Amino acid sequence: MDETPFGDDTLHEECGVFGIFKRTDAAAVVTLGLHALQHRGQEAAGIVSFDGTQFHVERHAGLIGDTFTKQSVLERLPGESAIGHTRYATTGGGGLRNVQPFFAELSAGGFAVAHNGNITNALTVQRELQRRGSIFSSTSDTETILHLVATSAARLFNDKVIDALSRLEGAFSLVGLSSTTMIGVRDPLGIRPLVLGEFEGSPILASETCALDIIGAEFVRDIAPGEMVIISQDGIESMFPFQARRPRFCIFEYVYFARPDSTVEGRNVYDIRKRIGVELARESGTPADIVVPVPDSGVPAAIGYAQEAGLPFELGIIRNHYVGRTFIQPTDSIRHMGVKLKHNANRRTLEGKRVVLVDDSIVRGTTSQKIVQMVREAGAAEVHMRIASPPTRASCFYGVDTPEKAKLLASRMTVEEMAEFIQVDSLAFLSIDGLYRAVDEPSRNKMMPQFCDACFTGDYPTSLTDQDGAGADNVRQLSLLGGAG
Ligand code: SF4
Numbered sequence: 001m002d003e004t005p006f007g008d009d010t011l012h013e014e015c016g017v018f019g020i021f022k023r024t025d026a027a028a029v030v031t032l033g034l035h036a037l038q039h040r041g042q043e044a045a046g047i048v049s050f051d052g053t054q055f056h057v058e059r060h061a062g063l064i065g066d067t068f069t070k071q072s073v074l075e076r077l078p079g080e081s082a083i084g085h086t087r088y089a090t091t092g093g094g095g096l097r098n099v100q101p102f103f104a105e106l107s108a109g110g111f112a113v114a115h116n117g118n119i120t121n122a123l124t125v126q127r128e129l130q131r132r133g134s135i136f137s138s139t140s141d142t143e144t145i146l147h148l149v150a151t152s153a154a155r156l157f158n159d160k161v162i163d164a165l166s167r168l169e170g171a172f173s174l175v176g177l178s179s180t181t182m183i184g185v186r187d188p189l190g191i192r193p194l195v196l197g198e199f200e201g202s203p204i205l206a207s208e209t210c211a212l213d214i215i216g217a218e219f220v221r222d223i224a225p226g227e228m229v230i231i232s233q234d235g236i237e238s239m240f241p242f243q244a245r246r247p248r249f250c251i252f253e254y255v256y257f258a259r260p261d262s263t264v265e266g267r268n269v270y271d272i273r274k275r276i277g278v279e280l281a282r283e284s285g286t287p288a289d290i291v292v293p294v295p296d297s298g299v300p301a302a303i304g305y306a307q308e309a310g311l312p313f314e315l316g317i318i319r320n321h322y323v324g325r326t327f328i329q330p331t332d333s334i335r336h337m338g339v340k341l342k343h344n345a346n347r348r349t350l351e352g353k354r355v356v357l358v359d360d361s362i363v364r365g366t367t368s369q370k371i372v373q374m375v376r377e378a379g380a381a382e383v384h385m386r387i388a389s390p391p392t393r394a395s396c397f398y399g400v401d402t403p404e405k406a407k408l409l410a411s412r413m414t415v416e417e418m419a420e421f422i423q424v425d426s427l428a429f430l431s432i433d434g435l436y437r438a439v440d441e442p443s444r445n446k447m448m449p450q451f452c453d454a455c456f457t458g459d460y461p462t463s464l465t466d467q468d469g470a471g472a473d474n475v476r477q478l479s480l481l482g483g484a485g
Helices: 026-036 072-076 122-131 140-151 157-164 251-256 267-283 299-309 366-377 415-424 434-439 469-481
Strands: 014-021 044-050 055-061 081-089 103-104 109-119 170-178 183-184 194-201 201-205 218-222 228-232 235-239 292-293 317-319 344-345 352-361 380-385 428-429
Touching: 014 109, 014 170, 014 183, 014 366, 026 044, 026 072, 026 081, 044 109, 055 109, 081 170, 081 344, 103 140, 109 122, 109 140, 122 140, 140 157, 140 170, 157 170, 157 183, 157 228, 194 267, 201 228, 201 352, 251 267, 267 299, 267 380, 267 434, 292 299, 299 344, 299 352, 344 366, 352 366, 366 380, 366 415, 415 428
Parallel strands: 292 352, 352 380, 380 428
Antiparallel strands: 014 081, 014 201, 044 055, 044 081, 103 109, 109 170, 170 183, 183 228, 194 201, 194 218, 228 235, 317 344
16 A cells, blocks of 8 residues: 555555566666566566576666666676566565565575565465574565475475475466576466567566567467466476466456556456446446546546446546655645645536546545545536446455555445545446456356455455464564565
8 A cells, every 4th residue: 555645545566577588688678678567566676687607686676767777787687587576565665675586596596586466375484484494584475485495395496486386375476587497477366467478589477468568579478377387498388287276367457457558368458447437337327527537547447438428538637647756755834735746637627517537446535535626626516436446345465555454445434425435426336247247257256256356355265374363463563564575
């Protein structure tokens, strides 16, 4: 959860990964790939390269462009294979020690790993390892993977990785780099995305296809849930070493996290978001004059809504794209000015209009409250809020930073109470079946849901060992230290 000084309360994906094998200027290519994945994490980034003899590691706070575009940094990352990671840190998230990729010299050789997702039994496993003498230098669940690889009794390196990952629950789409291979793995449920690409003969692994587009690389295919690919001089070997499960990809990637120009699991994200808007208009259309998105994430759904409802689509709110987290810490006097750092109303468009305001989700409701107030102050006659997802009622434990359940507005209020809280004339959310229809499913299969939708339904697809029973103490410690991967 992002708590900027001015109270942004959107959800945040925590990580993007990218790797390329056997390509001149590998680190520069990874830098470009991570730049395209910047929406998946803006607080820190890292790259590990291998030059045929040794590994090189650079990990820095800030955006990719802050550091990795500097020639001096890229010169410290020589080699023809490299992996990288961009990260959103949880509040107080442990600083540089939690920045990925993690790298360690193991008895089997150097190994770096970059991970998108969150291991739901990482702390429980970590405690076990610590009791046996392991020393951890971070609070990241990703370091647990390295320790398990290091301590695996398996003989072959790939088997050590399989052995390690078999002990873990939760979400992991990861990229690993050894002296001879680049490895890509997705957990058996395939909760987070991971794709295989190719650029002039060099294989690429990336969180999303937009990271292939930026360098003109070809999309080859999605890495399948439960698949491990081992990329070496000999080619690409694929295996399915884990017990098969029915996949449950994160449906929120379509609503909000993935970039609209990405194709995820065969579906174009922009198309899905427009279809979400269509479903929303069908389910909860209302008499109005204009449809206005909360930019940027509400834009495609608002386009779909406007088309379906036969209403004009208008940019009634303008977003300032240059708001950084490093913006001045507000003094009380600045706070009282009601500073509109991120959004401003386009008064001429809104004045006297009945407005349908489309946003992707409501988390704590504080941002929605401010935006509605702004639209009203700009002269809107009525404000009808339409949300392009079902109410967010439960926390995510799979790599998305959400506040604890009690802080989610929908976990403690009815829709009517929420409407009153954010001061709208009407409020409606997309139904869960409407969301499934938008992704080409007839409805949600209650017995065997086709996606992870736990933040809407509370139906978690894995055990939450660190959250339950004996693991709960570990989670309390995690929340103090920060550090999901
Ligand atoms: S809980 Fe929500 S955000 Fe998290 S993986 Fe599941 S659907 Fe995605």
